[in-house]
Amino acid sequence: MSIDRLHMELGERGYDILIGSGLLDQTGALMAPVMRGKRAFVVTDDQVGPFYLERVLTSLDKAGISHDHTEISHGEYSKDFAHLEALVDSMLDARCERSTMIVALGGGVVGDLTGFAAAILQRGVDFVQIPTTLLAQVDSSVGGKTGINTKKGKNLVGAFHQPRLVLADISVLDSLPRRQVLAGYAEVIKYGCIDDADFFTWLEANGDKVIDGDITARRYAVAISCRAKARIVAADEREGGIRALLNLGHTFGHALEAETGYGDEILHGEAVALGMIMAFRLSARMGLAPAADVIRLETHLDRLGLPVRLSKQRHWDVQRLVQHMAGDKKVKDGKITFVLAHGIGKSFLTPDVPEQAVHDMLSEFIGA
Numbered sequence: 001m002s003i004d005r006l007h008m009e010l011g012e013r014g015y016d017i018l019i020g021s022g023l024l025d026q027t028g029a030l031m032a033p034v035m036r037g038k039r040a041f042v043v044t045d046d047q048v049g050p051f052y053l054e055r056v057l058t059s060l061d062k063a064g065i066s067h068d069h070t071e072i073s074h075g076e077y078s079k080d081f082a083h084l085e086a087l088v089d090s091m092l093d094a095r096c097e098r099s100t101m102i103v104a105l106g107g108g109v110v111g112d113l114t115g116f117a118a119a120i121l122q123r124g125v126d127f128v129q130i131p132t133t134l135l136a137q138v139d140s141s142v143g144g145k146t147g148i149n150t151k152k153g154k155n156l157v158g159a160f161h162q163p164r165l166v167l168a169d170i171s172v173l174d175s176l177p178r179r180q181v182l183a184g185y186a187e188v189i190k191y192g193c194i195d196d197a198d199f200f201t202w203l204e205a206n207g208d209k210v211i212d213g214d215i216t217a218r219r220y221a222v223a224i225s226c227r228a229k230a231r232i233v234a235a236d237e238r239e240g241g242i243r244a245l246l247n248l249g250h251t252f253g254h255a256l257e258a259e260t261g262y263g264d265e266i267l268h269g270e271a272v273a274l275g276m277i278m279a280f281r282l283s284a285r286m287g288l289a290p291a292a293d294v295i296r297l298e299t300h301l302d303r304l305g306l307p308v309r310l311s312k313q314r315h316w317d318v319q320r321l322v323q324h325m326a327g328d329k330k331v332k333d334g335k336i337t338f339v340l341a342h343g344i345g346k347s348f349l350t351p352d353v354p355e356q357a358v359h360d361m362l363s364e365f366i367g368a
């Protein structure tokens with residue numbers, strides 16, 4: 001079985017991103033070289049655990065790594081202070097030491113929460129990401145952003161804490177519900193929109209294969225996405241500049257997630273899909289992007305089954321969305337830095353966006 005090996009070029013914080021099928025059964029052997037000791041603490045959720053925990057624990061046994069584990073409740077609700085406290089307590093109860101390797105086995109929720117717990121436990125212990133959703137394999141497991149949501153907004157408390165290794169086993173995506181695959185696909189198409197028009201074109205031709213489970217197409221999409229993310233993060237680890245391009249669609253998307261209470265109504269990836277459409281519509285409204293590219297993006301997302309309009313079941317309020325956006329981490333001196341685009345594959349950052357243009361775009365989108 002072949003493994004694609006990418007490297008996150010961050011000097012002493014650098015690490016490999018391994019992509020392949022069946023990696024789960026080699027977890028212990030693949031982790032051992034980056035471990036400081038012979039103990040691991042595995043965190044998963046109550047939907048991933050029944051599928052994959054036993055295989056990971058068996059591979060740790062085979063590699064002579066002793067282990068404890070815990071399961072959190074699945075879903076975005078778990079990314080909060082209460083679950084963080086409970087998770088850190090369970091690590092302390094298990095007498096995790098500074099040399100214990102923390103393992104995040106799950107989607108972005110498990111990865112973000114566990115990574116943050118690892119960042120603060122005993123002032124920082126090592127962790128490994130084993131992403132089990134498409135979203136986590138192409139995005140959240142790579143780059144070291146960890147954290148939780150608070151009442152004031154999305155991911156507002158957290159730490160940059162890079163994993164020691166990422167193991168992306170493509171075959172685990174076979175058990176992922178279609179809605180979750182589609183949500184992850186939004187972050188895949190994001191890389192095409194940011195600076196890779198050729199990838200966008202490839203996705204227009206092959207996106208349905210990625211969604212429907214073609215292993216070669218999935219592996220290619222994960223590898224290209226991780227390569228893009230690793231390149232951007234290596235250039236700007238702590239988001240002083242170009243890393244913010246990875247936030248395309250997120251200023252609007254996070255506002256939708258906050259407004260809907262971080263539940264099942266809008267998943268993160270779905271919010272990003274809608275947010276990217278809003279970013280492109282705003283760009284076109286400001287005369288920066290061709291309308292044809294907005295249509296191209298909407299048509300592609302719509303054809304694959306992602307939401308491209310806001311639900312009519314809910315009353316959306318422009319002012320409330322703008323208030324959520326005001327808490328964005330890209331706000332500087334009271335002004336939001338937006339990720340806009342001159343077209344597909346031509347995204348850029350700018351604080352120069354008239355408030356009226358944002359209001360008009362949001363009003364139009366809510367009414368659409």
Ligand SMILES: NC(=O)c1ccc[n+]([C@@H]2O[C@H](COP(=O)([O-])OP(=O)(O)OC[C@H]3O[C@@H](n4cnc5c(N)ncnc54)[C@H](O)[C@@H]3O)[C@@H](O)[C@H]2O)c1
Nearest residue numbers: 047074075107108109132133135139140145172175176268
């Ligand atoms: N740190 C980052 O850079 C970064 C990047 C993107 C997103 N995120 C965060 O990631 C989170 C979203 O992650 P997500 O989309 O993976 O959601 P998730 O972690 O909630 O997983 C989605 C659902 O799928 C289930 N699941 C996971 N893997 C499965 C599998 N293989 N088979 C069957 N079911 C499975 C989970 O139990 C969960 O119910 C958000 O909180 C978002 O903010 C972080």
Ligand SMILES: O=C(O)C(=O)C[C@@H](O)[C@H](O)[C@H](O)COP(=O)(O)O
Nearest residue numbers: 139143145154155243246247250329
């Ligand atoms: O890694 C990044 O940088 C990203 O922005 C990736 C995003 O897909 C991800 O959702 C991230 O968690 C958003 O970061 P935030 O700083 O806006 O909370």
Ligand SMILES: [Zn+2]
Nearest residue numbers: 187250268272
């Ligand atoms: Zn995201």
